[in-house]
Each structure stands twice: as structure tokens, then as C-alpha cells.
Amino acid sequence: MTWVPEATCGMARAGHLHTRHGTVPTPTFMPVGTVGTVKGMTMDAVRSTGAGIVLGNTYHLMLRPTADRVQKLGGLHRMMDWPGPILTDSGGFQVMSLGALRKLDEDGVTFRSHIDGSKHRLTPEISTDIQFKLDATITMAFDECPALPATPEALRKSMEMSMRWAARSREAFVAREGYGQFGIVQGGTERDLREYSIKALTEIGFEGYAIGGLAVGEGQELMFSTLDFTTPMLPQDKARYLMGVGTPDDLLGAVMRGVDMFDCVMPSRAGRTARAYTERGAINLRNARFAEDTRPLTPHDDTPVAGRYSRAYLHHLFRANEMLGPMLLTWHNLAYYQRLMRQIRAAIVDGTLDALAVKLRKDWAKGDW
Numbered sequence: 001m002t003w004v005p006e007a008t009c010g011m012a013r014a015g016h017l018h019t020r021h022g023t024v025p026t027p028t029f030m031p032v033g034t035v036g037t038v039k040g041m042t043m044d045a046v047r048s049t050g051a052g053i054v055l056g057n058t059y060h061l062m063l064r065p066t067a068d069r070v071q072k073l074g075g076l077h078r079m080m081d082w083p084g085p086i087l088t089d090s091g092g093f094q095v096m097s098l099g100a101l102r103k104l105d106e107d108g109v110t111f112r113s114h115i116d117g118s119k120h121r122l123t124p125e126i127s128t129d130i131q132f133k134l135d136a137t138i139t140m141a142f143d144e145c146p147a148l149p150a151t152p153e154a155l156r157k158s159m160e161m162s163m164r165w166a167a168r169s170r171e172a173f174v175a176r177e178g179y180g181q182f183g184i185v186q187g188g189t190e191r192d193l194r195e196y197s198i199k200a201l202t203e204i205g206f207e208g209y210a211i212g213g214l215a216v217g218e219g220q221e222l223m224f225s226t227l228d229f230t231t232p233m234l235p236q237d238k239a240r241y242l243m244g245v246g247t248p249d250d251l252l253g254a255v256m257r258g259v260d261m262f263d264c265v266m267p268s269r270a271g272r273t274a275r276a277y278t279e280r281g282a283i284n285l286r287n288a289r290f291a292e293d294t295r296p297l298t299p300h301d302d303t304p305v306a307g308r309y310s311r312a313y314l315h316h317l318f319r320a321n322e323m324l325g326p327m328l329l330t331w332h333n334l335a336y337y338q339r340l341m342r343q344i345r346a347a348i349v350d351g352t353l354d355a356l357a358v359k360l361r362k363d364w365a366k367g368d369w
């Protein structure tokens with residue numbers, strides 16, 4: 001797959017990802033479809049929000065239904081009825097954050113399933129092969145994402161191992177027209193380590209580059225300051241993907257620092273916990289003040305949700321623990337994230353991103369209507 005630039009505005013870029021499963025405008029936000037489903041959404045609903053590419057997880061899918069079964073079912077695209085591009089994370093991060101009792105060695109990681117305690121192994125080769133069986137459009141290199149805070153020495157050791165794993169992941173990757181593999185830059189918040197990592201990855205050569213090791217509790221300021229010196233060192237002609245990010249304000253700030261792709265569970269996780277994202281910040285629909293609030297979630301919403309259902313109805317659904325509550329609010333939140341990315345992209349193309357940033361931040365700070 002290739003990324004083709006279209007316009008720039010400061011450090012921000014607008015372009016297109018051209019893949020075997022279709023073309024996606026960037027900057028782009030990828031809804032998280034961890035186990036082959038964007039929780040609570042049909043893929044028609046996901047498509048209706050304007051999403052172009054979704055994320056799947058090697059860790060979860062290898063445990064259930066297993067990569068062999070997904071392959072037997074025709075691959076992720078057919079199994080989940082999503083003809084568009086799918087990016088799959090490589091499993092390392094999920095093992096660190098989910099897998100119980102893991103043992104890390106130079107060759108890979110052994111862990112027990114958080115589902116049934118069964119023992120499993122992931123190595124650069126096994127992860128890359130699983131992603132092949134899933135028929136991932138974009139395959140992620142197998143890496144280690146160290147928890148922060150960590151000493152520079154610990155970050156160096158972890159990053160250097162991840163670079164050795166990146167070379168093995170590239171070796172195991174089956175190149176096909178319209179498919180791609182992304183290397184993952186590590187090095188915590190250390191400039192010299194990030195520089196070393198980028199040099200190692202660009203010498204191996206990938207179709208795109210992810211910035212890993214962030215959104216692990218370092219906070220927005222440290223994340224942005226790390227991006228400030230990291231994105232300028234990345235190849236200009238390849239897509240940049242910031243993993244696990246983030247809030248609407250994170251997305252805006254990271255796009256303005258040269259990031260093209262994002263994924264985060266926030267909008268869907270929030271949708272399941274009654275938290276609605278709007279142009280005026282986030283609101284919690286369980287709050288009693290919404291019990292008789294007949295207004296839509298947001299006057300700007302063009303989804304089937306805000307145009308049809310009142311805040312009072314959504315409040316009722318969450319209080320009654322009805323399935324439709326999380327379904328409608330996930331739909332709304334994902335549509336809000338997609339609308340935000342379309343607004344940001346349009347502003348990059350017409351050179352008005354700075355003005356849009358001022359307006360967005362002012363409105364977010366205003367609070368609910």
C-alpha cells in the first residue's frame with residue numbers, strides 16, 4: 001500500500017492511503033474492532049459514520065476464534081463483513097496490558113490467556129503469520145511497549161530488542177500488492193532513543209511508521225513534546241500512525257504535529273459508559289439533569305442518532321440498562337470523531353487549520369449547550 005500526500009498546513013498533512021481494500025483519506029481515525037467487531041455496531045453503521053479503515057487485534061483474535069479459524073472463515077474482511085482496509089495490531093501491547101503471567105525473552109513472549117488461562121507464545125514470526133492468516137491489509141511489526149515511567153537504560157534495552165524484532169517481523173512479512181507492514185518507533189520520551197529507533201526502522205524499510213510507546217500514562221504534554229522531535233525525523237513520504245490516541249484534543253494536537261493515522265477505544269468505550277462526545281466537550285448521560293432534556297445530543301450531528309433521539313431518551317436507556325443505549329451512543333461518538341477528522345482534513349487542504357484549532361478548543365471549553 002502507499003500513502004500519497006495531497007496538502008500540508010504547517011506540520012499537518014492531508015493525503016490518501018491507497019490499499020488493496022480501498023483508498024482512505026488521511027488524517028484518519030480507525031474505530032477499534034478488537035475481536036472482529038466494533039462493539040455494539042454493525043459494519044454498515046460503522047461505514048455510515050464515514051470510517052474508512054478499522055483496527056483488529058492479533059492478541060484477542062489468536063485466543064478466540066484463533067487465526068486458523070478466521071482464515072477458514074475467509075479472513076477478517078469476509079468474517080466481519082467489512083470490505084475496507086483493516087489494520088491489525090501485533091499483540092505485544094495487549095500481552096503487556098492484558099495477558100496474565102507473561103515471560104519475556106529475546107525470542108518473544110510466553111503468556112497465559114486472560115480468557116481461560118491457556119498458555120500461548122508470540123514472537124515476531126508468529127505474530128506476522130497470524131496477521132497474514134487474518135488477511136490484515138496493514139500488518140504491525142511485533143514490538144514491546146515498555147510501561148512508563150522507565151529509566152533511559154531500560155527504555156534503550158527495550159527499544160533495541162524491538163528493533164531486532166522489527167527486522168524479524170519484516171523478514172516474516174509476505175509482501176503483496178496493496179498490503180503493507182508498519183514499523184513501530186519506540187524509545188519512550190528520549191530524543192536520542194527515538195532517533196536510533198527511526199534510523200533502525202528506515203534502514204529495514206516499511207510501508208508506514210507507527211509511533212508506539214506513548215499514550216501509556218505520560219500525559220498529553222509529554223506526548224506532544226515527544227511528537228515535536230519525533231515526527232520531523234520520520235520519512236516525509238510515508239504515513240505516520242500514533243497508536244492508542246486519543247481524545248478529540250489529542251487528535252487535533254497530534255495532526256498539527258504531523259500524524260496521519262489514529263486508533264483509540266475511547267469513543268466506543270465511552271459510548272458504552274454513557275459518555276457522549278460533542279463539539280462542546282463530553283457529557284455523562286446518566287446525569288439526572290438529562291432526565292427531561294428533549295434536545296438532541298448536538299445540533300450539528302448528521303447521524304441517525306442525534307437527529308432522532310433526545311437526551312432524555314438516551315438517559316432513560318442507560319438508567320434502564322437497555323442495549324440500545326450503548327449502541328446509539330457508540331454510533332454517535334464514532335460519528336463525532338469522523339466528523340472531527342473530516343473538519344480537520346478540510347482545514348489542512350484550505351490552509352485554515354490554525355483558525356479551526358482555536359475555534360474547536362474554544363467550543364470544547366464552553367461546555368454543554
Ligand SMILES: Nc1nc2cc3nc(NCCc4ccc(C(=O)O)cc4)[nH]c3cc2c(=O)[nH]1
Binds near residue numbers: 090092143211265266
Ligand atoms: N504494538 C503496539 N501497540 C500499541 C498500542 C497502544 N495503545 C496505547 N494506548 C491506549 C491508551 C488507552 C487505553 C485504554 C483507554 C480506555 O479504556 O478508554 C483509552 C486509551 N499505547 C499503545 C502503544 C502501542 C505500542 O507501542 N505498540
